[in-house]
Amino acid sequence: MKILHTSDWHVGKVLKGQSRAEEHKAVLAGVIEIARAEQPDLVIVAGDLYDTAAPTPEATRLVTRALTALRRTGADVVAIGGNHDNGPALDALRPWAEAAGITLRGSVRENPDEHVIDGTTAGGERWRLAALPFLSQRYAVRAVEMYELTAAETNQTYADHLGRVLGRLTEGFTESGRVHLVTAHLTVTGAAAGGGERDAHTVLGYAVPATVFPGTAHYVALGHLHRAQRVDGPCPVRYSGSPLAVDFGEQENVPSVTVVEVTADTAARIREVPVTAAATLRTVRGTLAQLAEVEQPDAWLRVFVREQPRAGLREEVQELLPRALEIRIDPELVPAPGSGTAVAQRSGRSPRELFADYLDSRGHADDGVRELFDEIFEEVDR
Template identity: 90%
Template sequence: MKILHTSDWHVGKVLKGQSRAEEHKQVLAGVIEVARAERPDLVIVAGDLYDTAAPTPEATRLVTRALTALRRTGADVVAIGGNHDNGQALDALRPWAEAAGITLRGGVRENPDEHVIDGTTAGGERWRVAALPFLSQRYAVRAVEMYELTAAEATQTYADHLGRVLGRLTEGFDEPDRVHLVTAHLTVVGATTGGGERDAHTVLGYAVPATVFPGTAHYVALGHLHRSQRVSGPCPIRYSGSPLAVDFGEQENVPSVTVVEVTATSAARIREVPVPAAVPLRTVRGTLAQLAEIAPPEGWLRVFVREQPRAGLREEVQELLPRALEIRIDPELVPAPGSGARTAQRAGRSPRELFADYLDSRGHDDADVRELFDELFEEVDR
């Protein structure tokens, strides 16, 4: 059977005030075109369909249309919730999804059997997916308890909890003549972050070893980390990565989806298929004179300016590079904290003096900024 694995769409993403809606339309159209060309038996979307737990109607419309279009290619579709998604809101869409022939699992349900999905390809191959949406630390114990594990196990770590939950969901993976698959939204120890993930959900407390997955799984389709990569483990484990770089920390990532061909008796053959429709994110740096000489790069820009801070600098850069979304002073020019700068004593000193000390500590010698602060302070101090 053939599987198309994608994740981390983050529909609704806004980058430094810039909507990515049109980019998402193009990117998801690219994913759908790959599905039409590859004709997979199964499409797995491994979480973070949305960028926010409260998506706009436009974002909801785009996601539901994309899932419907993937289903219309003839593939079965299984999608799970990620840490950016609202699991309950996704589960509220299950009646629509079931009517459309789509399997949607937003959050962990009390009946573990709901997270085990069976199917058969048009060619008669049987498959099973253990589908585990993102599970936060505070709900991990509850999930363990729901699946009737011992009280002693409730004192174990997050990784232990996830291992026990996945063990329960994959109990039937020793059955021959069936392709056994896992999809989950989590961080595996040793994997490389892509740059745009939520830090609170990628720290070590949320990381699990690859050994939580059974050696009897033919393929594990992961979401959460935005860089496409293979993870070493007891079975084939892979992050598909995000098909769109969601922030400048991901500008080196190659947006893609993963195509997997596997049978019950043969090893998975895995390949990446690029999705080139996204607008690239790029970083440029230099003085104003140097920035004026370069041809404006394609895409959205992050600019590190090699100039001392001053009023109006941002506007000058944007005039040169209209697609600059993020403008900063080059970090190499910013004095390190405590690097000889006088520490301001707050007691008995005016806000003007304290602000002047702050500017001095940052190497910001601009009389216009000081005068602007004085004008604003006078307005609020009346």
């Protein structure tokens, strides 16, 4: 059977105030075109369909249309909730999804059998998929208890609980003649972050070892980390990565989807298919003169300016580089904390004096900024 694995769409993403809506339309159209060309039997969307738990109607419309279009290619479609998604809200769409022939699992349900999905390809190959949406730490113990596993000890870790849940979902992965699959939205120890993930859900307390996946699985389709990568484990484990770079920390990533060909008796053959529809993200640095020479391709820019801070500098850079979304003084020019004069005592000193001390500590010598502060302070102090 053939599988198309994608994740971390983050529809509704706004980058430094810039909407990515048109890029997302183009990116998802590209994913759909890949599905039409590859003709997979199964499409897995491994979480973070949205960038926020309260998506706009436009974002909801785009995601539901994309899932519908993927289903119309003839593939079975399974999508799970990620840490950015509102799991119960996704579950509320399940009647629509079922009517459209799409399997949607937004959050962990009380009946574990709901997370074990069986199917048969048009060619008669049988498959079983254990689908685990993102599970937060505070619900991990409850999920273990719901599945009537051994009572959770208070000192057990998130990884212990997740391993128990996955063990329950994959306990039927011993039957021969069937392709066994897992999809989950989580962090695996040792995998590389893409650069734009939500830090609170990628720290060590949320990381699990790859040994939580059974050696009897033919392929594990993961979401959450935005860099496409293979993870060492007892079976083929992979992140598809995001099909577009969602933040400047991801500018080195290659947006793609993963195509997997596997049978019950042969190892998975895995390849990446690039998705190139979104604008690239690029970081440039230099003086104003150097920035004036920067070529301006169809990319969103992060600019590190190698000039001393002064009033109007941002506007000058913006005029040179209209696609600059983030403009900052180059960190190499900013004094490190504690490297300058000692922090002034605040007691008995005016706001003007304190602000002047701050500018001095940051190497900001523009008198125009001080004068502007004085004008604003006088205005609000009346």
